[in-house]
Amino acid sequence: MAIVTLTANSCGYLTARRLPEIIQVHSCFSHALNLIDDDGHLFTLLSSEKYQNLPDAVRVTQPENWDWRQQASRGETVRTTAGKLQARHWQVDISAATVWQPRLGGSSVSLNALPDALRHYETLSSQLFLFCLEHQVESDLLWACSPLIPSESKRQLAPAEAMEQLESQVAQLIGFGRGLTPDGDDYLLGYMAALWPWKLNAGLREHQQRLHQAISINLPRTTDISRHYLNRALEGHFSQPVCELLEKLTARTPTADLIAATEHVMQFGASSGVDCLAGILHGLRNINTAH
Template sequence: MMIALTKGYLCPSQPFNGKVHSVFRRAINITTDLTSEPWVSLLGQALPATPTAFQCDFGAHGDLTALVKAGDVVFMRGGVIRLPAAALVVNTSAAKDWPQTEPIMLLNQALIQRNFGLAEAGLSQHCVAPQQQRIRSAHEYIQHLGLTTPMCLASAPEWLTNNIGYGKGLTPSGDDFLLGVLAVLSSVYEIYPKAADIFQRIALQVQQQLGKTTDISAHYLSLALSRHFSQPVQWLVYYLLTTQDESTIAIAMAKNLSIGASSGADTIAGILYCITQLLLS
């Protein structure tokens, strides 16, 4: 039996029946029969914690794709998730909740401007264009990705949803970028009326276009519409808007940049774009 180490705050505790949706080397995605929690993930420790995932140490099991297949039956009883075909058992009852950010009640524009500069420099150092030309800003990175953005976010936020499904991979670049935008809007939703309006306008369009992207990406976008984001994304936005400590920014940036082939960088680009448009314009 394997012990789940951490759990997201939206992970189910009640019994469910389900099936494996998809499996990767260190991740299993499960669809359940629960209306409130239709998607659950089992993720390796090195992957970013999400609101609907249990993090586990899969070290002794090798490549999960050799063990688990899409369509395999899954069920949870008494806090224990079982995949009978793979003889895989995960006890979730002792899993610890990962810490969420606190509400942001005050914004300091000078501090945000400084932290933005630190994050943009970190993104630029990480990203190199195909011709080995250094990307010098978040704006240049967004252009490199080929994403669509309005000149003024407040006037045409719906334009951003044209990016849904744009790019390659399990979570296309356009989706990751949009997640970053939504994460910033969500963080100041309660204290900045303009952010709440923009968020709602984007959300209305996203709901109508989830079919344009992958199932996995649609899941994360759906979570974002309810203002739920992965642990690294939550904390990076929080630190960019609140912390005085430069090393804290650097650590949070490194955690996000390590996500996927480019997912972390794409999400950071969305975060920085939204900060520029919403809080520094």
Template sequence: MFFGNLDSNGKQRDRCSVPAEAHAQTGVAAACADVEVGLLAKNSLRNRAAGQVVAMFERSFYATLDGNWICVGQPDIGSGPLHLLGKFRLSRLATGDIARVADSTLWVAGAPLAMLASASLWVPSTVPHWSTSSLRRGLHAVDEPWTSDLMVGGLASAGFGRIPLQASALVQAAKPGLIALERILSGSVEESDVSRLGSLIGLGPGLTPSGDDLIGGALIALAALGHTECRDALWGRCLGQIDRTNDISKAHLHAAALGYGAAALHAAIHTVMSGQTARLHQALSALTAVGHTSGLDAFAGSLIVLRRATLRK
């Protein structure tokens, strides 16, 4: 369904023209042809896949198709592995509406929403060249802005390398899980660490709780570093506790276990790894637009992993 060469940003260079027979019937709103689909959403949007809308928001909605989760939304929610983005008209949709894919078109509530044959494909950008010195340079540069207003709310302060004395109640509650995460990353795991790590899952408010975002960021950073065995070991210890959180957050955690997350998170991780300090403020600004605190919480988990990586050398 999706073809074409990828450019440096992970999008297809060429788009197929939309065949005349694919246009919506007279009297029905036309489907959006200028859309972007994440690499995991692509696998869910197969012809004859069917399901329903399960959660509605102002700029997006979540749907399941044959049991697989996708997030359909406006371009400003940002690229990601589960996302289908376009300038959609969502105001008339509701939870429970039937969703299905037919003739390379996503139909919702009986109307065509997205033309999939012309979709561009999003995949994370390639991990840049990096070294221990470039990583240390990037971590040093991130410390100054990370001690400012970025640490207000959520678990962002956990990414600073040490938990501040005046930590919030949420950060205090996360301490056992954060200590367990550090031990698991170092390879010195105790039996009690598995349950302590599990205390992070579902911890905090929001659609994707802060503890889930932090673990997801750690998984994605481990994949970026090439530490797939450690990533899989961490994920294996999370699986037994996964039912502590909601289904939407589970879907994002499963994507993180494969090494995939929000485009802004990948960009921030790569910026720190490559030591491109001039791009750091832009990368952090983009993270603040991901959820209420989700982008910063996820990056805190990534920073925990990246700091640990410098100790291995």
């Protein structure tokens, strides 16, 4: 059988820095293939037509009717040699792939720019609500999919909370919900993303540190794929849609451009994107009240 060669269009900056010589197939989906190394780090091959960049991903052009579930099997070995990822029946040429790198860095934006972000809050909240209605999104975090968030939920993950209370709330969120990345995990990821670009004051920095500590402790409660994304978020690494939304929120962005960026976030997964956006909104609220 002839080996099929796929062309990589782009790769995430973490993949460009480190791609192990030997990795194994972790899980297969129609438009995505997860690979795992000996240290437990995931690398993903993504359809360039379906997905934007991830820090640990390579986006490839998939042939018509290509389905990774038919082309790879769990535990199969994949080797990196001469600019190619090589398996038994296929290979991916990554030699000419462009490298995606987000423009924003952690703690790089002054809180003086917060009013520019907050003026978009109602737009994002409305987009979340309308998207959930139009696409009949089902999330186990029912309060996360509506702009009319109950007052009880507004007290969750608050900067003034004691460590014990914060740990309890994180423990209830991690692993909560359905899917490969449960709803609670996606919400926490969005919340971390909202805090990430700002030069936080002392109180918010302490809250961020306590939050990261609580999430780290509770990572064994969730799936390995979700655990990978949360680990990356703890290090300040997020997907291209999330990074581009944050970039637009922290700049003087036209409303139409912001709406498009919000749509890109919400389109990820069945409910992952809307849960992530709900977490971002929660983070913006807390930054506003505590800065």
